Structure formats: structure tokens, C-alpha cells
Amino acid sequence: MAIAVQKGQVARWIELLQEYDFVIEHRSGKSHGNADALSRRPCPEDCKHCTRQEGKEVVSARIFRTDQLSNEWKDSHAQQEDSDIKPILEWMKASAPKPKWSDVSAMSSTTKSYWAQWDSLLIQDGVLCRKWENGRGDRCHLQMVVPKAKEPDVLQLYHSGCSGGHLGVKRTLLKIQERFYWVHCRDDVEDWCRKCTSCAAVKGPQIRSRGALKLYNVDAPWERIAIDVAGPFPETESGNKYFMVVMDYFTKWPEVFAIPNQEASTVADKLVHEVFCRFGVPLEIHSDQGRNFESPIFQETCRVMDTQKTRTTSYHLQSDGMVERFN
Missing domain, CATH: 1.10.340.70 (Endonuclease III; domain 1)
Incomplete structure (x- = not known):
């Protein structure tokens, strides 16, 4: 199909050119100095680096404008x-x-x-x-x-x-x-x-200063716990799509709970009835910056229980590495 189109175009050009008397002559590439000067730099007379030197009769099209010094x-x-x-x-x-x-x-x-x-x-x-x-x-x-x-x-x-x-x-x-x-x-x-x-x-400084790293000292089980929510996963027959992980920093003991959603009220209710009622209220709870953990409901729960709430830095999973590794 492409060949037929090309032949048709050639035929139309032949019909148009039949009205004129002209002779077609081959012109070598080095003779096209008027066109080549726009696309390439001609070789100098003593060029030793190029194996394809343009004809020396080609006029250089370079225009040099020399600025005068003040x-x-x-x-x-x-x-x-x-x-x-x-x-x-x-x-x-x-x-x-x-x-x-x-x-x-x-x-x-x-x-x-x-x-x-x-x-x-x-x-x-x-x-x-x-x-x-x-x-x-x-x-x-x-x-x-x-x-x-x-x-x-x-x-x-x-x-x-x-x-x-x-x-x-x-x-x-x-x-x-x-x-x-x-x-x-x-x-x-x-x-x-x-x-x-x-x-x-x-x-300002090219290297930003960072806060000093420190180790948390935990003296007893369930003194400091970490909490995280993972999901959604395929919904179970009970309607649960998420699971909540609670881990103790002292013993590394994990507790995992299936929950239907990750709303702040659901997380706070599960934490109070399944963790606090069984193991006691911790002194400190650590989590990421999820909206459920930063919500007024969760913050009020921590305030009522007299528990200090800490959180990870943004986009830095290592801040809650214990739970993340377990997940």
C-alpha cells in the first residue's frame, strides 16, 4: 500500500513537470556548500582529525563577531x-x-x-x-x-x-x-x-542538623507499648478487613486484633477493652501519625488513662521499627 502511494505521488510530479524544459544533472554532496553550511562546520585546511573532509572550495558560513574590550x-x-x-x-x-x-x-x-x-x-x-x-x-x-x-x-x-x-x-x-x-x-x-x-x-547550611538519637529505657512489661494498624485485606466472614497490632517494648510480646475498620473510635475501644483491661494501662503509647491515632477521640482516651502519647517522624518507618518488622 505504501509503495502504491509513493508511485502515485511520483506520477503526479511527472505530470506537473512535463510543462517545462529542463535537464536533470547529478550534483555531488561536496558541491552543496550552500546547504551544508547550515548544518555542519567545514573542516579547516589542515584538518587531521576527520576522514571525511568537505570540499575546500566550500565557503565557510561562520560569522565571527568580535566584542571590543572596555x-x-x-x-x-x-x-x-x-x-x-x-x-x-x-x-x-x-x-x-x-x-x-x-x-x-x-x-x-x-x-x-x-x-x-x-x-x-x-x-x-x-x-x-x-x-x-x-x-x-x-x-x-x-x-x-x-x-x-x-x-x-x-x-x-x-x-x-x-x-x-x-x-x-x-x-x-x-x-x-x-x-x-x-x-x-x-x-x-x-x-x-x-x-x-x-x-x-x-x-543557610547545606547540611541540616538532626536531633540526637537516644535509647528508650523500659524497666517493666507493658510500661511502653507500640500500636499500628495494617490493611485493608480481603474481608472475612465476620466483616473484618484490618488488624491492629499492639506490642510490648520490654518483652516484645505481640497482640493482634481483627477489626472491621480503622476509625479512631474502633481502635480506642479495642485498645481499652482488649489491652488495658487485661494488662493494665501503660505509661506510654507509641504510634505513627495516622489520623486515627492523632484524632481527638484517641487523644482524649490517652488523657483519661493518664498515658503519654508519642509518634514517629513523617515518612520514617524506622521510628516504629519493632511493629513494622512484626507486620
């Missing part, structure tokens, strides 16, 4: 005083070819990092800059290479200053990369944001 940051004197940048700056001003490894091997790791990016460096108005090209290849920025003494000024301006707004690491880094570059810039931005007192005061 005058207040054009400070070559600070770069001259930076021991890591000074050698690179002098070589670049002398229009020297890329130095050999033997010339930089004894220098600092920062100087070596700039040396490794030699092809991306240039001199503009006497200032050492770095060309930064985005992933699409359609835009190129000039980033001023920032000397060590000026790094705090840049971080202060773009994070803590009026134009910074105390943004996070990612957004602060993006703003800085629009105009500046230095080795380990990301690490310095992360460290600056982490140590910012204004950000710390708003965000």
Missing part, C-alpha cells in the same frame, strides 16, 4: 607584572612563533596552560586576549586574560557587585566568560560563591 579593563601593565602571563605576552608582542616545549617546561603550570592555547591567543591594543568560539561556530568572543591580581576584582564585580546579583556558580561563570579568562576560572568562581557571606546567610 577601556577600563585594558590594562597591559598588570599583565606585565604577572609572572605567569609575562612570558606569553612578550612572545606574542614580538610576533614570535610558538615556543618549543623546552622553552616552557621549567615555567609554572599556568604559563604552560596558556602556551598550550597559543593558537587562541592574540594581542589587542597591547593586551593579551583569548579567542573564545561557541559550540555552533557562529560567534567568537575576545576574552581578556586576567592577571592574578585582578581576579578578585572580576569576581567581586560579576558576583557580589551591583551587576552581579549574587547569582549561582553557573550563571556567574557564564557572565565572566563573556569578557574574561584565566586558568582555573571555574574553580575560583565556585570557591568565591561558596565563601560569599551574603549567599550563605540566605541559603
